[in-house]
Amino acid sequence: MVAALGAAADASPGIELVDEYGDVAVVRLLVDPTAEGKADADTAEQLMVVLIRAHEKWLVRDVYDVADQPG
DSSP, X not given: OHHHHHHHXXXXXXXXXXXXXXXXXXXXXXXXXXXXXXXXXXXXXEEEEEEEEXXXXXXXXXXEEOOOOOO
C-alpha cells in the first residue's frame, strides 16, 4: 500500500471522488505513467484509495489497483 501511494505521489496524480459515505470516502487516483502530468482515465494507471475519518483526521484504510476491464 505504501509503495503504491509513493509512486502516485511522485507523478502528481489526478484525484477524483468516487463515493462518500459520511466518515468513509473512496477516491480514484489517475497516475500518468509517463510523468508528463497528463493523467486521464484512458491512459493513466488507476488506484482506488479508501479513506476513513477518525478523531478529526482522514486515514488511508485501503489502496488497490483498478483492473483493466473489458469494454
